Amino acid sequence: KEDVTDIRAQFVADPFMLQRNGKWYMFMEILNADTNHGEIGLATSDDGRDWTYQQIVLKEQFHLSYPYVFEWNKDYYMVPETLDSGAVCLYKADDFPSRWSCVARLLEGQFADPSIFHFEDLWWMFACSTPYQHDTLRFYSAPEPTGPWTEHPKSPIVEHDKSRARPAGRILKFNNQLFRLAQDCVHRYGSNVRAFEILQLTIDSYSEVEHHKSPILKASGNGWNSSGMHHVDARRQPRSEERRVGK
Numbered sequence: 001k002e003d004v005t006d007i008r009a010q011f012v013a014d015p016f017m018l019q020r021n022g023k024w025y026m027f028m029e030i031l032n033a034d035t036n037h038g039e040i041g042l043a044t045s046d047d048g049r050d051w052t053y054q055q056i057v058l059k060e061q062f063h064l065s066y067p068y069v070f071e072w073n074k075d076y077y078m079v080p081e082t083l084d085s086g087a088v089c090l091y092k093a094d095d096f097p098s099r100w101s102c103v104a105r106l107l108e109g110q111f112a113d114p115s116i117f118h119f120e121d122l123w124w125m126f127a128c129s130t131p132y133q134h135d136t137l138r139f140y141s142a143p144e145p146t147g148p149w150t151e152h153p154k155s156p157i158v159e160h161d162k163s164r165a166r167p168a169g170r171i172l173k174f175n176n177q178l179f180r181l182a183q184d185c186v187h188r189y190g191s192n193v194r195a196f197e198i199l200q201l202t203i204d205s206y207s208e209v210e211h212h213k214s215p216i217l218k219a220s221g222n223g224w225n226s227s228g229m230h231h232v233d234a235r236r237q238p239r240s241e242e243r244r245v246g247k
Contacts, residue, residue, distance in 0.1 A: 001030075003043075003053040004030055004041060004053055005053060006055055006056055007030065007032050007033075007034070007039065007056060008032065008033040008034055009030050009031065009032070009033060010031040010032070010033040010036075011030075011031050012028050012029065012030050012031075012041070013028065013029045013031075013065065013231065014028055014029040014065050014066045014067065014231050015027070015028045015231070015233055016028070016066075016067050016068055016069050016169075016170065016233050017048075017069075017233055017235065018069050018070075018071065018076070018097075019048075020076075020096070022046075023044060023045070023046060024044060024045040024046070024047075024048045024051075025042060025043075025044055025069075025097050026042070026043045026044070026045070026051060027040055027041070027042055027057070027067040027069050027078065027097075028040070028041050028042075028043070028067065029041075029064065029065040029066065029067065030056065032059075037059070037060075037061075037062065037063045037064070038063045038064045038065040039056045039058065039059040039064055040056065040057055040058035040059070040064050040067045040078075040080060040100075041053065041054075041055065041056050041057065042054045042055060042056075042057045042097055042098070048235065054098075055098065057097060057098050057099070057100060058078070058080070058091065058100045060082070060085070062082065062084035062085050063081075063083075063084050064080045064081065064082060065080060065081045066080055066081040066112075066113045066114075066167075067080045068080065068114065068115060068116060068170065070116065070117075070145075072118075072145055075092060075093065076092070076093040076096045076097070077090060077091065077092055077093070077145060078090075078091040078092075078093075078100060079091070079106070079114050079116050079125075079145075081111075081112055081113055081114065083110040083111055083112055083131050084110075086108065086109065086110065087105040087106070087107060087108050087109065088105070088106040088107040088109075088111050088114045088125075088127060089102050089104070089105055089106070090102070090103055090104040090105075090106050090145060090146065091103065103146070104146045104147065106125070106142075106145075106146075106147055106149050107125075107127065107140065107149055109129065110129070110131055111127035111128060111129055111131065111138075112127070112128040112130075112131035112134075112166060112167075113127065113128055113166055113167040113168075114126070114127040114167075115127070115167040115169070115170065115171055115180075116145065117170075117171040117173075117178075119178065119201060120201075122141050122142070122143065122203070123141065123142045123143070123144060123145050124139070124140070124141050124171075124201070125139070125140045125141075125142070125149065126138070126139055126157070126167050126171075126180065127140070127167070128165055128166045128167060129156070130165070133162070134162050134165055134166040134183065134185040134189065135158075135159070135160050135161055135162045135165050135185075136156050136158065136159050136160070136165055137156055137157045137158035137159075137164075137165040137166070137167070137182075138151060138155045138156050138157070139151070139152040139154065139155040139156070139157045139206065140152060140155070141203060152203075152206060153204055154205065154206040157206060157208075158182075162184075162185040162186045163182075163184045163185070163186045163194070164182040164184070164194055164196070164210075165182065165185075166182060166183040166185055166190075167180075167181065167182060167183070168181040168182050168183045168190075168193045168194075168230055168231055168232060169181045169193070169231050169232040169233050169234075170232070170233050170234075172232075172234055174236070177197060177198075178197070178198040178201065179195050179196065179197055179198065179211065180195070180196045180198055180208060181193055181194070181195055181196075181216075181232050182194045182195075182196065183230045183231075184215060188228060189228070189230070190228045190229070190230025190231070191218075191219060191228045191229075191230075192215040192217055192218045192219065192228065192229055192230075193215055193216055193217040193229055193230060193231070193232055194210060194214045194215045194216070195210070195211040195213070195214045195215070195216045196208040196209065196210050196211065196214070197209055197210075197211055216232070217229035217232060
């Protein structure tokens with residue numbers, strides 16, 4: 001938070017990354033200590049390791065967090081958490097990466113950590129519909145990110161379970177497998193991150209199983225992450241970097 005130069009930051013959280021023309025862009029929640037509202041900040045990197053803070057790129061009259069960014073049809077979009085607006089809101093970059101505007105209200109209601117992804121010609125979204133209890137996960141689909149969004153017949157995917165309902169980052173795709181990440185909020189908000197492999201996903205069906213290495217992130221016991229870890233936005237390294245790191 002000491003690197004934030006344009007507002008007085010109480011903390012930073014929820015990083016989401018994009019790579020464009022060989023450069024990395026990281027969007028994150030920054031809690032403004034003067035307003036107590038989350039705003040969306042930006043840092044950039046040439047290698048994905050060393051980052052330089054740039055500026056606040058999005059702020060509203062309400063709290064913003066969880067800036068889930070993605071590319072679609074050569075445009076850039078963001079679905080941050082906007083629960084105090086009474087809807088899940090879709091933002092589009094008017095001038096990437098520094099200027100964004102709201103272009104659609106995707107779902108009406110209060111939803112925490114909406115997580116959107118594309119799979120087999122449809123768009124899908126997980127969202128926690130109990131943002132203060134962290135115990136219910138709903139699931140939706142749409143032909144395009146702008147909608148219309150329809151609740152899945154198996155929704156809610158999770159109900160009355162604080163250990164796996166609240167999303168914890170981007171849906172991961174590795175080797176034709178999909179993984180959903182969830183915060184474990186049983187003992188406290190975001191105490192660790194659990195991983196679930198999605199086994200079946202169609203317009204009518206859904207099933208998942210927890211990965212055998214879950215939880216994949218835990219509290220360290222000391223330092224900045226001493227009491228919890230609640231977010232992942234993983235990226236696969238190029239093979240050359242994997243070999244170099246392996247040495």
